[in-house]
Amino acid sequence: MQEASELEIYVHIPFCVKKCSYCDFLSFKMGEETHREYIFALKNEILNYMSAEVKRKLNEKSYVVTSVFFGGGTPTVLPSKELTDILAELKRCFHFSEDAEITTECNPGTVTAEDLAVLKKAGFNRLSIGLQSANDEELRRIGRIHNFARFKATYENAIKAGFENINVDLITALPEQSLEDVDSSLEKILSLDPLPKHISSYSLILEEGTEFMRLHDEGKLNLPDEESERIYHWRVIDRLKEAGYEQYELSNIAQPGFECRHNVGYWTGKEYLGFGLGASSYFENERFSNTRDLKEYLGYWGRGASYAEGAKDVVQDRPLGEMEELTDGDKISEFMFLGLRMTHGISIAEFESRFNRNFEEIFGEITKKHIDEGLLSKTGDRIFLTRRGQDVANYVFSDYLMTDNT
Numbered sequence: 391m392q393e394a395s396e397l398e399i400y401v402h403i404p405f406c407v408k409k410c411s412y413c414d415f416l417s418f419k420m421g422e423e424t425h426r427e428y429i430f431a432l433k434n435e436i437l438n439y440m441s442a443e444v445k446r447k448l449n450e451k452s453y454v455v456t457s458v459f460f461g462g463g464t465p466t467v468l469p470s471k472e473l474t475d476i477l478a479e480l481k482r483c484f485h486f487s488e489d490a491e492i493t494t495e496c497n498p499g500t501v502t503a504e505d506l507a508v509l510k511k512a513g514f515n516r517l518s519i520g521l522q523s524a525n526d527e528e529l530r531r532i533g534r535i536h537n538f539a540r541f542k543a544t545y546e547n548a549i550k551a552g553f554e555n556i557n558v559d560l561i562t563a564l565p566e567q568s569l570e571d572v573d574s575s576l577e578k579i580l581s582l583d584p585l586p587k588h589i590s591s592y593s594l595i596l597e598e599g600t601e602f603m604r605l606h607d608e609g610k611l612n613l614p615d616e617e618s619e620r621i622y623h624w625r626v627i628d629r630l631k632e633a634g635y636e637q638y639e640l641s642n643i644a645q646p647g648f649e650c651r652h653n654v655g656y657w658t659g660k661e662y663l664g665f666g667l668g669a670s671s672y673f674e675n676e677r678f679s680n681t682r683d684l685k686e687y688l689g690y691w692g693r694g695a696s697y698a699e700g701a702k703d704v705v706q707d708r709p710l711g712e713m714e715e716l717t718d719g720d721k722i723s724e725f726m727f728l729g730l731r732m733t734h735g736i737s738i739a740e741f742e743s744r745f746n747r748n749f750e751e752i753f754g755e756i757t758k759k760h761i762d763e764g765l766l767s768k769t770g771d772r773i774f775l776t777r778r779g780q781d782v783a784n785y786v787f788s789d790y791l792m793t794d795n796t
C-alpha cells in the first residue's frame with residue numbers, strides 16, 4: 391500500500407477586536423453579522439474542497455493531516471463553539487493522524503475559562519498566545535488590548551483546561567524599549583508555572599500602511615537602533631537557553647520536543663492547504679492563495695456555491711489572489727532559504743536525494759564563500775548559519791536565491 395503523504399492545514403480568521411499600531415496582517419474589526427457570514431463561507435469552502443478533482447488528488451496520494459493551525463487575526467474573537475465546528479468540518483473532510491498538532495492562536499482577554507475548556511475538548515491541543523510584551527506600558531504603546539495580568543489569567547485558564555503545549559509570542563525592538571525592559575519581560579515569562587513550552591520572538595518591523603509607519607514618517611516614533619535590535623534578540627535567545635530552551639529557528643525557541651510541527655513543515659517544504667481569506671496553499675507543485683478581498687470571498691463562498699448541489703467545479707472557479715506553478719529551480723531555492731532558517735540547517739544528502747542533483751556543483755562556491763566569511767558552518771552532512779550568519783540571514787539567503795540552479 392502507498393505510504394500516506396503528510397499534509398498541513400491553515401485556517402485564517404481575519405478578525406480582531408482592534409487594530410494594533412504595528413500590524414499589517416490581513417485582519418480587521420468587524421461586527422457579529424460579518425463574523426457569521428464568514429463562518430458560513432469558510433465552512434462552505436472547506437466542504438467544497440472535497441470536490442471531485444481535489445478528492446481524487448487527495449485519495450491518490452492518500453494524504454494524512456498532521457497539523458492544523460488557526461491563525462489570524464484573532465481566531466478567538468469567534469465563539470469557541472464556531473471554532474470547534476470548523477475543526478469538526480475539517481475532520482469530516484480529511485484524514486487526520488492520531489497525534490495531529492492542532493493549534494489556535496488566541497489573544498489574552500478574548501477567551502474565558504469555559505471557551506478554553508470547549509476548545510481543548512474538541513481536539514485543539516496547542517495554544518499560541520499573543521503576549522508580545524510583559525510590560526503594561528509597552529503593551530499600551532503598541533496598541534494591544536491586554537495587560538500582563540490579563541495574559542496571566544488566560545494562561546492559567548489554559549493550563550487548567552488541560553493545555554500543556556503553549557506558545558507565547560514576544561516582540562522586541564519596540565518603541566522606547568531598553569535592554570532592562572526586555573529583561574523584565576523575560577523574567578515575568580520565566581516566572582510562569584509551568585513554563586510555556588515554546589516562545590516565538592520576533593523583532594518589530596515597520597510595515598507600510600500601519601499607524602507606526604505614519605508616526606515614524608512624522609518623526610514621532612523612537613525605535614531602538616539596529617545594534618540594539620540585535621542585542622535584544624540575542625538576549626532573549628541566551629536567557630531562554632539558560633532556562634532550558636533551545637533555539638531551533640531564527641526566531642523560535644522551544645523546550646526539547648516542543649518545536650512547532652506546523653511551522654517546521656513550512657520550512658521543510660511540506661504540502662499545506664489554506665482555507666479562509668487570503669490563505670495560501672502549497673499543493674501538488676502549485677502555490678496559490680485565496681483572494682484577500684473580504685467582499686469577494688464572502689460573495690463567492692457565502693452564497694453557498696456548492697459542488698454537492700451538482701454545480702460546476704466551484705473549487706476550480708474560486709476567487710484566487712496568486713497562483714504559481716513551482717519549477718524544480720524554485721523548489722531548490724526554497725529548500726535552501728527555508729531550510730537555513732532552521733538552526734540545524736540543511737542536509738546535503740537530503741538535497742541530493744530530493745532533487746537528484748549534485749550539491750557541490752550548484753552551491754559549492756557560494757557555500758565556501760559564506761563558510762570563509764564565518765556566516766555558515768558545516769558539520770558532517772549539514773550546513774547551517776552561524777550566530778553571525780543569523781544576523782545577516784537575508785544576505786546569505788539572497789545569494790542562494792540568485793545562484794543559477796538550472
Ligand code: SF4
Binds near residue numbers: 409414415462464
Ligand atoms: S491582534 Fe494580531 S492580527 Fe490583530 S491587529 Fe493585533 S497584531 Fe494584528
